Amino acid sequence: MSREASRRGAWLAWVVQSLLVLAVVAGAFWVVHHALEVLRARGVRSGFDFLVEPAGFSISEGWLDFDASQPFWRAFLAGLVNTVRASVPAAIFSVVLGTLIGIGRLAPHVLLRGICTAYVELLRNVPLLVQLLMLAFAIANLLPDPTEPVRLLPGVWLSKAGLSVPWPASGEGGWWPTHFEWPERGDFGVSGGAALSPEYVTIVAGLSFYSAAFVAEIVRAGILSVSQGQVLAGQALGLTPVQQLRIVILPQALRVIVPSLTNQLLSLTKNSSLAVAVGYPELVSVANTTIGSNGRAFECIAIIMAVYLLLSLLISFGMNRYNARVALRGWR
């Protein structure tokens, strides 16, 4: 290219990009302006000022107590806390279960392989929403009444009213947990311990089972990426199969696994928003209720998006830190 032509190219690039910036800014301005005008014409106020007004609805469960007289911002905070309360246990369960199933898919045992493969293919190919609705229906209709709960394990009771599990409790006046409180069966259902609502059990179990199928595939691909020679070397050193897996294969597989796992955890967190369909009061559900009560759709959706972006960034940041630890040093 001659110098003349390249200068013309640079000028063209400058003009086109400036026009593009103008178009985007003008478009955004028009959208916001027009939306505000329509809202004003319909008599709907706009802005985030509603956040300090009393919400007028209550949230049935969660770590943050919330009643109708408290302001909207606290409702959103309670919703966010509930999102975290559902996503974190689901993430832990799905990684544990998924790792086991992923290893099981490569196990030298045809029955075990078959069961693990069937699990992955069955759960991966049905929409999460259908699985959640099915689970919610099963818990509400097929489980026994709270007066006749099923004992899954010592201290773990399941019924229509949800799941009761042992939970650390603090002694008299103390803040620090001192002992485990065990749920006990009484005449009117199970009391004591932590009572997990059916909605909470649905979303955590549904998310865990669904994501585990994807985690299993990620783990399997990671293990397959470790070269056969490494396994043979491990055998030659006299390591047992479990030792080979723990010392030789998994540390190398992690380098392949962690980036995909990050994606999976991000999608798990976003999928927790489906809890709105089974009645668990997380962030999207709170926002949906708020839109229903005051029509501030624009603001509520902006809050949802901002919070999820923030959560995604946090997860990416954390997982990238972890990735830096497991990645091979000196290679890049």
Added chain:
Amino acid sequence: MRNVAQGPIAWRSELWGSPLRALATVLLVVLLAWGGFHAIEWGVVHAVFRPDAEACRAVQHGACWGVVAEKWRPMLFGRFPYEEQWRPAIAVVVLSAVTVLSAWPRSWRWWLAPLWIAALLLFVLLMRGGVAGLVPVPTSRWGGLPLTIGLAVVGLALAFPLALLLALGRRSGWPVVRTLSASYIELVRGVPLISVLFMASFLLPLLWPAGWQPDVLVRVLAGLTLFVAAYLAEIIRGGLQAVPRGQTEVAMALGFGRWPVQRDIVLPQALRLVVPALTNSVVGTLKDTSLVTVVGLFELTGALGLALGGDPTWRPFYLEGYLFIAAVYWVLCFGLSRYSVWLERRLGEGTR
């Protein structure tokens, strides 16, 4: 762990090769037998297959497949007028036929594009009616399987060109284009689809001129398209990155211009590399269409609620209904994912 031996002889050693394996075999066989026995007892032996609600209520530990026999039409076609349901049935067949045809690499020719346009036109024509003596059916009464497949197919078809632009934009030498594309992609990928759908159903009406209310189906389709495009763009970008730089340099040296290089040399190779990943995205989109039920469209999942929710006679047998639509989704998605594996192998043949 790797290169697991295949065949009956290897299986025998896997099953009984050591005491631990033998123990595992016994435990798993007992577990499978127990589970299989109960499943068959519930699903086949004690099950009621005829559409008889009395018999269904009478049976204690058996499935009521009668709910499917009775309600399969509202489950599959939603609120579409009963006598006209042959139309969505044909529409689904047409769309599936074109999809299956385009799944075959040999048919990747120029005539595929006009064929798709014709099929989509036929689909809309059959669903909407109003021409050729067909009774007009408003979009609010569309539902079930045609809506699921239609949303996925049209959403993907509209998202693809946008994704192509975004992927090229993200690799562009112009910083403004690059930043805009990257921000769009990351912004959309960072939020749940459900919030995009809420936005489409609550916010888009505010942007249209007063007096003209766009259809909820159109709004949801717009949301789905904008969402899917961001994911497709990242897949395409992966393909673009995988094409060796040398290809571009050689083409430039041969005197190709900037656009012909992309169009004739880079893109075909990039797209070919990512066809399996794109197929996975198709599976994801098909499953994601179930979410539109949350904003009030009665696709497959929503149609089930519609078919059973308002009917106290059949409401107790929701589980069987869910299993039925789960099976429909499963057949579609599993078929697609098998296809993706097959295609990966077939496309790999020439290059590896």
